[in-house]
Amino acid sequence: MTEYGRGPGSEPWHPQDPLYGDGGWEGQQAYAGHQAAYGGQSQQQYPQQPQQQYGGEWVQGPQPGYDGQQYPYYGDQGHPQYDPQYQGQYPQHPQQPGHPQQPGHHQGGWDATGTHGQVPYAADPGDPYGQQPVAYGAEQPDLYGTEDAYPPPEPPGRRRPEAEPDPEAPADDEEEHAFFAGGGDDDEDGEEHELAGRRERRAGKGRKPVKSKKRRTGCACMVVVLVFGGGLGGVGYYGYKFYQNRFAPAPDYAGDGTGEAVTVEIPKGAGGWDIGRRLKEAGVVKSADAFVHAQGTTPGGDSIQAGAYLLKKEMSAASAVRMMLDPKSQNNVMVRPGERNVAVYQDIDKKLEISAGSTQKVAQKEYRELGMPAWVRSNPEMKDPLEGFLFPGTYPAAKGMKPDAILKQMVAQAKERYAAYGLDAKAKSLGLHDAFELITVASLVQAEGKTHEDFRKMAEVVYNRLKPTNTETNQLLQFDSTYNYVKGTSNIHISEKEINSNQSPYNTYTHKGLPPGPIGNPGEDAIKAALNPTHDGWIYFVATDGTTNTEFAKTYEEFQQLKDKFNANSGN
Incomplete structure (x- = not known):
């Protein structure tokens, strides 16, 4: 590929060159619509411009372009110089009769098509031929219609020499993968080495072989094995749990339980799962699933009522269901319709195994704290302010419970029912x-x-x-x-x-x-x-x-x- 610029045997720069005033790619693009090829004659000739000559030789002095700007010439040290006589001056091309000014060449603005006036590339200080187009007759490759048509060639001053391949560099397909070479985010030395290699390759110095740290390959493989092994272990565990939940029998105790008794309170409206969960928490059954299964397979199992039940710890689910169906195991106080409070107090004392009259004393002293409706009268002639507000029903009452806790449940039930009637x-x-x-x-x-x-x-x-x-x-x-x-x-x-x-x-x-x-x-x-x-x-x-x-x-x-x-x- 011939270097773009002055070559051997090229002619001096001529002001009628179609690339006049622009030595870069932009200049070529501006005239691409007017030229058939480099070196060809444009469809519309521009008038010949006066040439400046000093001592009969062409010099690298400032040359006015179509945009009226002066071009620098370069001194002995390669620094851009300007002729003093052109400082502050912007000579214009003379307008020839019959040749109107071409669009896109008026000074410093946008043309009718929105194209900005062309600005030449800055000259490379190291290139004595910067900003000068090749003269007629010089060898210049035709890049249009070839593989090199894009990207466009760079100006000579911007080019870098092509890098020569390093014979010692290994082939790409032989390079060891960074993962098995021990690379990682925490490998700072490897990162710096890789960045340095990239800079060298960009500068054309080739690539040096990377010394992989083989000792890290084993660690990386071990990590892979652990990850995949852990995943397989998790899948196996959850698969086992799925099988246990779907097909294996629910965990359950055997027998009628230990000698240790426990009271379990079952609220009103509790279903099989809720009852089983409460029994499991109390240590009666081993799992709620086992209780639900036993309740469904025991005749009358679905008739378990709300209340307190005296059961044993570590019972089989079937034994727990049978015991809850036995009235002897129920630790409840039943308020019957029309029953007077004095009879209810006596029943609570017996169930809680406290001295007679204890619950009645609590009712007389704490009736205001038991949640009575606001519309209840406070009449000193009333024999019992709680009378009529211990709603009929069954309430848990087992040893260890407090009388006021049981009375609150009864009053709360009465308050809820009475409110529903308006x-x-x-x-x-x-x-x-x-x-x-x-x-x-x-x-x-x-x-x-x-x-x-x-x-x-x-x-x-x-x-x-x-x-x-x-x-x-x-x-x-x-x-x-x-x-x-x-x-x-x-x-x-x-x-x-x-x-x-x-x-x-x-x-x-x-x-x-x-x-x-x-x-x-x-x-x-x-x-x-x-x-x-x-x-x-x-x-x-x-x-x-x-x-x-x-x-x-x-x-x-x-x-x-x-x-x-x-x-x-x-x-x-």
Whole structure:
């Protein structure tokens, strides 16, 4: 490849050279549209420019280009020099008639096509022929249409000599991979060596062989083995766990457990998985899966109720299910519909194995801290402020638990259920003052009614007797249940003398209206009956058989007939 520039035997520079004013690639590109090839004649000739000659010889003085700029010449030391006579002057090409100024050559601006005026490359101080195009007749390669057409040739001043191959350098396919050669981010020496090699190759000095550190190859291979080995081990472990979870039997103990007993509380609504998890945490069963399986294969296993269960540690899942189905293992307190608080307190004392009366003392002292609804009345005449708010149900109660914790569960259940009924709004529609009175009515219905069919009629009796227009009983309820509540009894044979002599506010034979508060804990049926009474005009009732058969009457005469029937059945 011939060097671009002046070659041997080249002619002096001529101002009519098509590359006039630009010795670089940019100049050639600017005239590429006007020339067929280098050395060819352009389609439009430019006027011949005046030549400057000093002493009959061509010199390297400043030459004005089409853009009006002067070109430097170079002195003996290769430094650019300017002729003083051209300092500050920008001679223009004379405009020839019939030859308008070519586009793209006006001074320092953009032409109509948006092309900037060409600026020549700065001359290389080491090149005495910088910024001068080759003269006519010089050998110049035609790069268009050849493999060397792109990238374009650089100006002579920017070229570097081509690097000669180093015979000692190994072939590329023989180079050892950096990973097995011990290369890495922490190999600073190797990095510096590689960077130095790259700089040498760019400078044309070839490449020296890299001395790999063979001792690191073993470490790298070991890392690969450990990584792949660890991955295979993880896959194997999880595969084993998958097989165990899918096909292998769940972990389980054998036998009926050890001699160590433990109490497990099962909340309401807990399913098999939740029960199994709680048993596992207590050390009863080995896995929740085993319990779920045993529960599903044991007859009646799905009937396990909420409550506290006294179980043994390390039982087989099947043994745990059977024991939980046995009522003897259940450590619960059951509040029955209509049951009075005093009976509930006694049951809690027994289950917790504490002294009698302990729970009742806690209720009397801490009832305000047990979560009672805000609408509960604070009446000093009330026998028990918690009466009617220990909602019927089954509650865990095992040794080691505190009485207040059990009472809180009962009160919370009552509060939740009562809120769901919207008692306050319903109470006013029934002629009552508030929800507290409605719970009191429900407790009376629960105490006096014998069967579910009696409840709605009994509720109507209460409302009819409370009416100011009641002339049959003059707003006296006259319920034996309220007197029995005061006395702590359940006697149905009470003399009129005994009743009339008692002046307790709970004695509805002597005091009009409702008692100071509920006389027991009403159940769901009694509450619903109090919210939806009959409207048949019932105002009297008598348990004619003394136990379960309750009959109702609308007039006093009918009532007397029912009373005679009762006396006949009871032997009075």
